[in-house]
Amino acid sequence: MTATLFLDAVNPWIDWTWLSDHTSLLLDRLQEHAVLTVIAVAVGTVISLPLGVAAQRWNALRNPVLTISGILYTIPSLALFAFLVPYTGVYSVTTAEIPLVSYTVLIIVRNVVVGLDAVPPDVKDAADGMGYRPLARLLRVEIPLALPAIFAGLRIASVTTIGLVTITFVIGLGGLGQLIYTYGMLENNFRTAILAGIALTVALAFAADGILLVAQRLALPWSRTA
Amino acid sequence: MDFLRTVVDWFAAPSRWQGPDGIPTRLIEHVEISAESVAVAAVIALPVGIALGHVGRFGDLAINISNVGRALPSFGILVLAFLLLGFGDTPIVLALALLAIPPMVTNSYVGLRSVDPDVKDAARGMGYRGLAQLFRVEIPLAVPLIMAGVRTSAVQVVATATLAAYIAGGGFGRYIVDGFATFDYTKLFAGAVLVAALALATELSLSGLERLLVPRGIRSLRAPGTRRGASFKTA
Numbered sequence: 001m002t003a004t005l006f007l008d009a010v011n012p013w014i015d016w017t018w019l020s021d022h023t024s025l026l027l028d029r030l031q032e033h034a035v036l037t038v039i040a041v042a043v044g045t046v047i048s049l050p051l052g053v054a055a056q057r058w059n060a061l062r063n064p065v066l067t068i069s070g071i072l073y074t075i076p077s078l079a080l081f082a083f084l085v086p087y088t089g090v091y092s093v094t095t096a097e098i099p100l101v102s103y104t105v106l107i108i109v110r111n112v113v114v115g116l117d118a119v120p121p122d123v124k125d126a127a128d129g130m131g132y133r134p135l136a137r138l139l140r141v142e143i144p145l146a147l148p149a150i151f152a153g154l155r156i157a158s159v160t161t162i163g164l165v166t167i168t169f170v171i172g173l174g175g176l177g178q179l180i181y182t183y184g185m186l187e188n189n190f191r192t193a194i195l196a197g198i199a200l201t202v203a204l205a206f207a208a209d210g211i212l213l214v215a216q217r218l219a220l221p222w223s224r225t226a
Numbered sequence: 227m228d229f230l231r232t233v234v235d236w237f238a239a240p241s242r243w244q245g246p247d248g249i250p251t252r253l254i255e256h257v258e259i260s261a262e263s264v265a266v267a268a269v270i271a272l273p274v275g276i277a278l279g280h281v282g283r284f285g286d287l288a289i290n291i292s293n294v295g296r297a298l299p300s301f302g303i304l305v306l307a308f309l310l311l312g313f314g315d316t317p318i319v320l321a322l323a324l325l326a327i328p329p330m331v332t333n334s335y336v337g338l339r340s341v342d343p344d345v346k347d348a349a350r351g352m353g354y355r356g357l358a359q360l361f362r363v364e365i366p367l368a369v370p371l372i373m374a375g376v377r378t379s380a381v382q383v384v385a386t387a388t389l390a391a392y393i394a395g396g397g398f399g400r401y402i403v404d405g406f407a408t409f410d411y412t413k414l415f416a417g418a419v420l421v422a423a424l425a426l427a428t429e430l431s432l433s434g435l436e437r438l439l440v441p442r443g444i445r446s447l448r449a450p451g452t453r454r455g456a457s458f459k460t461a
Contacts, residue, residue, distance in 0.1 A: 071426065073459065074381055074425050074429050075385075075425055075426070076384070076385030076388055076421050076422065076425055076461055077385070077459075077461055078388045078399070078402055078418075078421065078461065079385075079388070079402070079417075079419075079421040079422045080422075082402050082405065082406075082414045082415060082417060082421075083415065083418045083422075085406075085411060085414060085415075086229055086411040086414070086415055103459060106457065156296065156456065156457055159293065159296045159297050160296055160457065160458075160459050162297070163296060163297060163298065163299050163300065163459075163460060164459065164460075164461070166299040166302060167300075167301055167389070167461065169301075170402075170406055176299070177299070177301060180299075180301060180302050180305055181301075181392075184305065185305060189308075194302065194309065195306075197299070197302055198298075198299055198302035198303070198306060201297075201299040202297050202298065202299070205296070205297035206297060209293070209297075
């Protein structure tokens with residue numbers, strides 16, 4: 001009991017003084033975390049939209065695309081980082097982003113395919129009847145109708161990526177994982193830094209989810225799906 | 227190519243196949259800790275998800291628990307469990323089980339909810355009541371999604387168990403963590419091969435188990451793409 005009290009005194013769960021003295025450290029790690037996430041989701045989206053459209057159009061592509069991305073998704077991130085390090089090195093954004101982008105691609109591609117699958121055939125017929133050419137029909141009828149599903153994919157991809165970026169500390173990159181590892185575990189398990197790393201990761205995930213939800217409501221006022 | 231040669235040699239060394247740091251020992255550690263974690267999570271999560279799905283209430287809770295689970299940083303949860311409980315398997319199993327609960331709750335809830343109401347009516351008409359209806363009609367029909375949740379969780383537990391090496395756990399993660407610590411890229415790469423293979427083997431064997439558990443009568447009804455639950459990845 002006395003030992004626990006002593007430990008709480010030298011290693012408090014929340015050391016407000018340390019936190020207020022290190023706000024720039026916390027904000028820097030938060031910013032690195034956000035940047036790694038934004039790159040992964042942005043690149044993943046740019047790859048996934050055409051890939052998803054193609055996979056949904058052509059049956060020959062559908063199974064290979066979903067199977068290959070499914071296999072990549074199953075492989076643990078730590079293993080993918082470790083596979084790449086001998087080739088792309090540590091402290092490398094490339095080493096971090098190849099796995100992260102792969103994971104976001106699977107999530108978003110699946111939602112693009114599901115969203116496009118769900119466009120009612122009647123609507124497509126009506127669009128054809130109104131004289132839409134295939135590309136115009138895709139861009140102006142099918143994709144807008146699939147956007148709620150695509151947005152749902154973006155939200156899952158963002159929240160997932162924010163969780164996974166905490167692991168990029170293994171290749172020496174910044175981000176909130178550094179608070180948990182370098183400033184926490186390596187500093188005699190300094191609890192405040194570890195707790196701050198966890199709390200900021202969760203907060204960032206909820207913030208990203210909320211921002212995308214608001215963006216969805218603004219971009220698609222007709223969709224009211226949560 | 228020279229590098230991959232060293233990886234092959236690493237696997238070929240006889241010392242790799244015996245002793246406390248040998249591949250068989252690490253495999254058993256990894257599988258044991260993962261199986262325990264999935265079992266603990268299943269005992270808690272499946273009854274909750276099935277009950278919520280059966281009564282059809284608290285749907286927001288059952289769905290949102292996955293969103294919360296996604297937001298939790300798995301590495302942070304492992305370290306927190308270590309801070310609270312110290313060294314040993316208990317903190318690792320509890321942390322991994324915590325991360326495995328959300329997909330199982332959500333998927334079993336969705337599985338139970340998506341049982342056709344007409345089928346439930348028919349079951350009632352045939353004299354099934356309460357628990358008999360649940361166990362002999364609803365759960366068998368929900369097996370594909372229930373098992374999708376178990377599979378998703380199990381693959382994530384195997385993946386996240388790798389990180390347990392950072393809090394002095396065993397398993398294949400040891401090779402990766404020690405490889406990083408000593409800049410031994412051969413060991414690092416070999417560890418990644420083993421972990422990736424174990425994750426894929428978990429996915430495949432649970433898909434096989436799922437196929438065995440799905441009642442014969444509904445195998446042909448299953449539309450492709452419906453058996454996968456929502457994406458969930460923690461490590």
